[in-house]
Amino acid sequence: MSAGLEVTGLGVALGRAPVLTDVGLTAGPGSWTAVIGPNGAGKSTLLRAVLGVMRHSGTVCWDGVALDALTRRDRARLLAYAPQLPVLPEAVTTRDYVALGRTPHRALLAAPRAADRAVVEETMARLELDRLADRVLTTLSGGEQQRAVLARALAQRPQVLLLDEPTTALDLGHAQQVLDLVDRLRRTDGLTVLSTLHDLSLAGQYADRLVLLAGGRVVAEGTPAQVLTPAALRTHYGARAAVVEGPDGPAVLPVRRD
Numbered sequence: 001m002s003a004g005l006e007v008t009g010l011g012v013a014l015g016r017a018p019v020l021t022d023v024g025l026t027a028g029p030g031s032w033t034a035v036i037g038p039n040g041a042g043k044s045t046l047l048r049a050v051l052g053v054m055r056h057s058g059t060v061c062w063d064g065v066a067l068d069a070l071t072r073r074d075r076a077r078l079l080a081y082a083p084q085l086p087v088l089p090e091a092v093t094t095r096d097y098v099a100l101g102r103t104p105h106r107a108l109l110a111a112p113r114a115a116d117r118a119v120v121e122e123t124m125a126r127l128e129l130d131r132l133a134d135r136v137l138t139t140l141s142g143g144e145q146q147r148a149v150l151a152r153a154l155a156q157r158p159q160v161l162l163l164d165e166p167t168t169a170l171d172l173g174h175a176q177q178v179l180d181l182v183d184r185l186r187r188t189d190g191l192t193v194l195s196t197l198h199d200l201s202l203a204g205q206y207a208d209r210l211v212l213l214a215g216g217r218v219v220a221e222g223t224p225a226q227v228l229t230p231a232a233l234r235t236h237y238g239a240r241a242a243v244v245e246g247p248d249g250p251a252v253l254p255v256r257r258d
């Protein structure tokens, strides 16, 4: 048994086809694991299986306890999920949406306590959403909505944060702001992060472990420098790329021709 998250022999079949086969990974408390891989590799499916909303074989454990054994409410206190394409409710303000993250911590039908409201305000401020708090969520820009979805997940104050492509709608500055915040939370609060990231340079800078999925299987796993190699990018992405050493890890530079 290991502390933190342990995924063993995970398999998912959708329709007749296997989408994930025998996937295993471990993520210690406070670590950041980025799941990378080409389109259709199974990254989002893996996050949803860990979350427990996708029927799967194999086991997902936290501190040695199978998550299947937990109630929904206990799972929601442990794991928060920011999906790639969230369905956003209509006619709800940003503040009320972020406050939904406190639901697993409140008694059924109880009004929010001052402590819940404080968490919501603090989380919005950290993501520069405070000036948008009274706006209707669906009127925010794509990047602002993406920050609101992350704020809702963080307001849950989970131990494990599952992030599906958290930076796709964000400009570079906001992408760094979000990733820096997640990085700070894992260092200060021991938040365990499992994210998908298409931007391999950001993955190389922020994650301490990478899991490379291809065709639903783990084909490489290790530190960013071990996984992000020109050969792996050619084999699994069909990409021409150079890997350069950045100050905080490897960065991937597309190369125009051989």
Ligand SMILES: Nc1ncnc2c1ncn2[C@@H]1O[C@H](COP(=O)(O)OP(=O)(O)OP(=O)(O)O)[C@@H](O)[C@H]1O
Residues within 6 Å of the ligand: 014, 015, 019, 037, 038, 039, 040, 041, 042, 043, 044, 045, 046
């Ligand atoms: N409901 C479904 N029924 C059948 N196949 C599905 C279903 N949902 C996903 N798939 C397939 O499972 C595979 C993995 O999908 P998934 O979304 O996990 O990939 P991904 O690695 O996150 O891709 P992307 O990088 O494009 O977001 C894909 O081939 C996808 O078409």
